[in-house]
Amino acid sequence: MGYVAVKGGKEAIEKSVEMYKSRRFREGHDIEVENIKTNMRQLINQVMSEASFYDRDLCALAIKQAEGNMEEAVFLMRAHRSTLPRLYYSTVTNTREMFVKRRVSASFKDIPGGQILGASPDYTHRLLDDALLGLQTLADYVTDEDEEEIEYEYKLDALPKVIDYLEAEGLYSKPEIDDTPPDDITKKSIEYPSSRSERLQSLTRGQTGAVTSLGYAEIRGYGFSTHPNIGECRVGDQPIHIGDMDGEEYFIGDIELTEIDAFLPDEKESSDKEDYQSEMTFNIGYGLTFGQNETKAIAMSVLDYSLSHPVENAPTTDDEFVLYHIDSVESTGFISHLKLPHYVTFQSKLDRMRQSGRKSE
Amino acid sequence: MSTNDIVMSIRDVSKRFGEGCEVCREDTSTLNGNICPNCGTVHAVRDISFDLHEGEILGIVGESGSGKSTLMKMMYFDQENTSGDYYLRSYEEGAENVFDVSSQKKREIRNEQLGMVYQNPLHGLKINFSSMTNIAEKLIAGGSRNVGEMTARGDMFLEKVNIPLSRKFEAPKNFSGGMQQRVQIAKALSNYPPILLLDEVTTGLDLSVQADVLELIKEIQREMGVSMIVVSHDLAIIRMLCDRTMVLLNGEVIESGITDQILEDPQHEYTQQLVYSIL
Amino acid sequence: MVQNFAFLDEHSKKEIRRKTLKAIAVPGYQVPFASRELPIARGWGTGGLQLTLSLIGRDDIIKVIDQGSDESVNAVNIRKLIQDTTGVPETIDMNEATLVQSRHRIPEVPLRPSQILVLQVPMPEPLRAVEPSERVTKALHGDKEYSGAWIKMFEQIMKYGHVTDDADYPVLVNGRYVMAPSPIPRFDNPKMNDNEGLILLGAGREKKIYAVPPHTHVASLAFDDHPFEIEDFSDKVCRESGVSGVFMDELIDPDTGENYYVTNDTSYMLEQLNKEEEHVN
Numbered sequence: 055m056g057y058v059a060v061k062g063g064k065e066a067i068e069k070s071v072e073m074y075k076s077r078r079f080r081e082g083h084d085i086e087v088e089n090i091k092t093n094m095r096q097l098i099n100q101v102m103s104e105a106s107f108y109d110r111d112l113c114a115l116a117i118k119q120a121e122g123n124m125e126e127a128v129f130l131m132r133a134h135r136s137t138l139p140r141l142y143y144s145t146v147t148n149t150r151e152m153f154v155k156r157r158v159s160a161s162f163k164d165i166p167g168g169q170i171l172g173a174s175p176d177y178t179h180r181l182l183d184d185a186l187l188g189l190q191t192l193a194d195y196v197t198d199e200d201e202e203e204i205e206y207e208y209k210l211d212a213l214p215k216v217i218d219y220l221e222a223e224g225l226y227s228k229p230e231i232d233d234t235p236p237d238d239i240t241k242k243s244i245e246y247p248s249s250r251s252e253r254l255q256s257l258t259r260g261q262t263g264a265v266t267s268l269g270y271a272e273i274r275g276y277g278f279s280t281h282p283n284i285g286e287c288r289v290g291d292q293p294i295h296i297g298d299m300d301g302e303e304y305f306i307g308d309i310e311l312t313e314i315d316a317f318l319p320d321e322k323e324s325s326d327k328e329d330y331q332s333e334m335t336f337n338i339g340y341g342l343t344f345g346q347n348e349t350k351a352i353a354m355s356v357l358d359y360s361l362s363h364p365v366e367n368a369p370t371t372d373d374e375f376v377l378y379h380i381d382s383v384e385s386t387g388f389i390s391h392l393k394l395p396h397y398v399t400f401q402s403k404l405d406r407m408r409q410s411g412r413k414s415e
Numbered sequence: 416m417s418t419n420d421i422v423m424s425i426r427d428v429s430k431r432f433g434e435g436c437e438v439c440r441e442d443t444s445t446l447n448g449n450i451c452p453n454c455g456t457v458h459a460v461r462d463i464s465f466d467l468h469e470g471e472i473l474g475i476v477g478e479s480g481s482g483k484s485t486l487m488k489m490m491y492f493d494q495e496n497t498s499g500d501y502y503l504r505s506y507e508e509g510a511e512n513v514f515d516v517s518s519q520k521k522r523e524i525r526n527e528q529l530g531m532v533y534q535n536p537l538h539g540l541k542i543n544f545s546s547m548t549n550i551a552e553k554l555i556a557g558g559s560r561n562v563g564e565m566t567a568r569g570d571m572f573l574e575k576v577n578i579p580l581s582r583k584f585e586a587p588k589n590f591s592g593g594m595q596q597r598v599q600i601a602k603a604l605s606n607y608p609p610i611l612l613l614d615e616v617t618t619g620l621d622l623s624v625q626a627d628v629l630e631l632i633k634e635i636q637r638e639m640g641v642s643m644i645v646v647s648h649d650l651a652i653i654r655m656l657c658d659r660t661m662v663l664l665n666g667e668v669i670e671s672g673i674t675d676q677i678l679e680d681p682q683h684e685y686t687q688q689l690v691y692s693i694l
Numbered sequence: 695m696v697q698n699f700a701f702l703d704e705h706s707k708k709e710i711r712r713k714t715l716k717a718i719a720v721p722g723y724q725v726p727f728a729s730r731e732l733p734i735a736r737g738w739g740t741g742g743l744q745l746t747l748s749l750i751g752r753d754d755i756i757k758v759i760d761q762g763s764d765e766s767v768n769a770v771n772i773r774k775l776i777q778d779t780t781g782v783p784e785t786i787d788m789n790e791a792t793l794v795q796s797r798h799r800i801p802e803v804p805l806r807p808s809q810i811l812v813l814q815v816p817m818p819e820p821l822r823a824v825e826p827s828e829r830v831t832k833a834l835h836g837d838k839e840y841s842g843a844w845i846k847m848f849e850q851i852m853k854y855g856h857v858t859d860d861a862d863y864p865v866l867v868n869g870r871y872v873m874a875p876s877p878i879p880r881f882d883n884p885k886m887n888d889n890e891g892l893i894l895l896g897a898g899r900e901k902k903i904y905a906v907p908p909h910t911h912v913a914s915l916a917f918d919d920h921p922f923e924i925e926d927f928s929d930k931v932c933r934e935s936g937v938s939g940v941f942m943d944e945l946i947d948p949d950t951g952e953n954y955y956v957t958n959d960t961s962y963m964l965e966q967l968n969k970e971e972e973h974v975n
Contacts, residue, residue, distance in 0.1 A: 062765060063763075063765040063766055063767045063769070063770040064765065064770045066767065067767055067770050067771060067774075129731070129735065132731035133731050133732055133733040135731065136701070136702060136703075136706065136730035136731050136732060137697060137698055137701060137702065137703060138703060139703045139704075139705055140705075239728075240728060241709075241728045242726075242728050243726045243727060243728050243729065243901035245726065246827075246828050246829040246832075247829060374826075374827055374828055374829070378828075383731055383735075383736050384736050384737075384899045386735070386736075387735040387736025387737035387738060387740075387899060388736060388737035388816070388899055389737075390735055390737065390738075391735065391737035391738050391816070394738065394760075394767075394768050395760065395761045395766055395767070395768070396761075396798070396877075397761055397943065398761045398762060398798040398799055398861065398877075398878075398879055398941070398943075398958060399798060399860065399861035399862070399877045399879070401879065401925065401941075401942075401943065401944060401958075402860035402861040402879040402880060402881075402925055403860040403861070404944070405860070405925040405926060406858050406859075406860045409856055409923075409926075410854045410855070410856065410858065517837075518833070518836070518837050519836070519837040519838060519839070522837050522839050526841075541845070544845065544849050545849060545852045545853070547852050548845055548848050548849040548852055551845070551848050552841055552845050555841050555844045555845060555848065556839070556841040560844075560917050560918050561917060561918040561919050562848065562851055562917045562918075562919050562920050563919050565848070584852055584853070
């Protein structure tokens with residue numbers, strides 16, 4: 055009889071996984087995925103956005119499976135994403151066709167088409183609602199079910215954009231249309247200096263907290279340090295189409311999006327070079343996320359602008375600094391890997407430490 | 416290059432910041448200062464040519480914006496030129512325009528055939544690394560792989576620039592401005608480059624420290640016979656160091672010749688102003 | 695849910711194999727690739743795993759080790775994913791394995807021709823410690839400008855009298871590219887030189903693949919008068935097997951409080967013990 059390998063690792067892992075997976079049932083209250091879908095909308099929005107995967111049902115499942123741990127839920131969705139072949143790209147979609155559910159402008163008191171508050175926690179008072187300790191019904195939270203439909207001046211899927219007004223005033227000039235196909239960062243890793251399409255994709259799937267923190271640092275004092283003005287914040291349903299070989303387009307469904315146009319002051323390219331004083335104009339920082347993720351989308355618009363306008367020694371305007379560190383799966387994975395055994399490398403380090411002790415003796 | 420004692424030749428070198436337009440690309444006489452009134456392009460350096468002879472110190476003097484620093488940066492490949500040629504006797508015997516060689520070759524030339532002392536020691540030194548390592552950087556880049564040889568060379572040059580050897584393992588961040596410049600000079604010289612470039616090296620130093628550093632440069636030139644280009648806005652420094660001088664204004668050479676001659680009998684109105692202001 | 699053979703979709707695997715071929719063609723050069731997310735965390739071996747999953751076929755026999763051990767938790771976990779998605783047999787025997795994935799060690803048994811060793815890489819850029827920017831390090835590799843790596847070691851010698859880099863000690867591959875060999879101990883660096891098998895290195899989070907093809911010259915960076923040093927186990931003997939000349943784990947005897955040494959490569963130790971037993975019988 056020869057020697058056999060110790061099998062400790064395998065059994066330990068199996069038991070650990072079993073404990074983790076069974077924990078919820080020991081507490082006795084399993085919930086249905088449908089409950090998560092209707093009650094945890096904002097969690098789902100966050101997971102869809104960070105996973106760059108639009109599927110409310112699977113994200114709800116991921117949240118349940120991860121016991122509500124965001125980094126785990128996003129990770130589950132990203133891993134699932136890797137198993138799916140990508141068969142189509144959608145055709146170009148224009149957010150002017152968004153069916154708007156919410157739309158506010160911070161820059162003007164009133165805007166063509168009007169401010170539409172829609173559903174938002176912005177003006178709730180953050181007081182714990184103990185009524186929710188029990189189960190409530192629609193009637194407990196709706197004052198008047200049979201409200202009259204409001205007459206809108208514009209159709210909700212044909213609202214003008216606030217930016218049009220600035221353009222008409224000559225305070226903003228649209229960049230020339232650029233039909234270069236966007237780089238796809240899930241098919242080719244970003245090469246630096248990054249393109250704007252790479253930056254926008256990377257930012258929109260960035261970890262919500264990381265994108266928010268860096269956007270905050272940028273406007274608080276580490277970059278251009280200017281207060282951006284939110285020209286328009288839109289939340290609504292965007293129709294998505296795919297095209298066939300003959301150029302026919304097929305509607306495949308709506309996705310909820312949050313879109314931000316942030317106005318930032320910029321120098322105008324002057325045609326009159328005799329006059330060395332620059333003229334000011336507005337430029338746009340753009341944010342767009344799957345689902346209703348308004349804070350993240352605003353922070354994204356700030357970073358979109360800052361990364362296109364680098365300032366020396368400002369990390370929040372350095373594309374490598376920002377894009378390398380905002381991905382949830384990458385940052386949480388690398389930080390958590392420090393838990394793994396490292397005794398071989400540590401042995402190597404011990405050897406060097408002892409060597410240095412010997413030298414000084 | 417024809418004459419044997421010419422170590423560097425610059426021919427029709429220009430540097431534009433901006434695309435330029437039909438007007439200013441053809442004819443720079445319409446510029447307002449060095450800026451094109453039509454398109455706003457800055458013509459920092461315009462069609463400059465000169466030779467550097469073996470063992471001489473050539474001064475380039477001018478006010479800020481005259482193009483002297485841009486010219487210096489192009490010579491050290493810190494900045495790309497827009498047009499013109501650049502020949503070094505030490506590279507392919509001056510047969511190849513070194514502006515056109517690969518970036519790898521340019522690094523080689525920088526590391527092995529040129530020394531540079533920047534106005535700001537931050538640009539020339541890794542201020543958190545020891546002084547010895549800073550000197551070795553140039554040697555390592557030049558291919559040296561022997562620690563003992565490099566530290567011996569480092570000791571020699573640190574002594575030459577009067578840095579006490581007791582401080583050789585200390586990082587220049589702890590040093591005074593004058594000492595930092597001396598470490599930079601030691602580093603620049605460490606692999607015996609035939610050409611040393613000095614960009615406003617004493618600007619910002621106290622007068623007595625300035626005098627020390629200038630004396631050191633003269634001494635090195637006498638001892639090692641290295642050819643130097645000294646860029647300065649200060650005619651007093653040029654007078655002290657340089658055999659020949661070029662005066663730059665708005666990116667152009669407006670006057671050049673033996674330093675004493677320029678100082679005694681300046682031809683151009685601008686040079687006259689400069690000279691009289693230091694008298 | 696129904697899963698693909700070897701988890702990834704075929705398009706992704708093909709793309710990874712294309713990048714791997716490029717890596718083999720330019721030894722030591724870091725080839726960027728569109729790294730996929732896997733069911734195992736980024737930083738836990740996803741670069742190596744993507745290489746393994748893109749290469750594995752039904753006839754392969756897989757060996758997975760971490761810290762020199764087939765039974766380390768992370769090795770078990772990775773092996774389980776490979777087996778669950780492919781059904782290929784596993785082994786701990788280097789002589790049986792066709793494909794070996796490892797973290798932090800190159801096995802003591804030399805690779806044989808046609809055998810592939812996949813190493814997991816956390817930080818593929820050997821110049822990162824001296825230069826944080828990727829676009830700059832890319833240009834430095836392009837120009838073969840490696841002063842940064844040497845200066846770092848020179849400064850260590852100035853400060854401590856010797857090079858203090860421990861594991862992941864940089865090597866020069868084929869006289870051209872300076873490469874991070876992954877956090878293997880210095881003890882394993884010489885095994886890369888002129889070896890018979892194919893060594894592939896994958897960094898999932900950093901999205902890079904690189905390779906040391908068979909019979910490639912690999913040299914650890916060292917100064918002429920400060921030669922490269924491996925971890926010193928010259929006077930150590932394995933308490934379990936009596937072997938020496940291998941990389942050892944240092945352990946503390948709970949009874950005596952004294953430290954002792956055991957062969958780190960567990961399957962190698964097992965092989966030695968079994969040989970001995972046969973010999974005795």
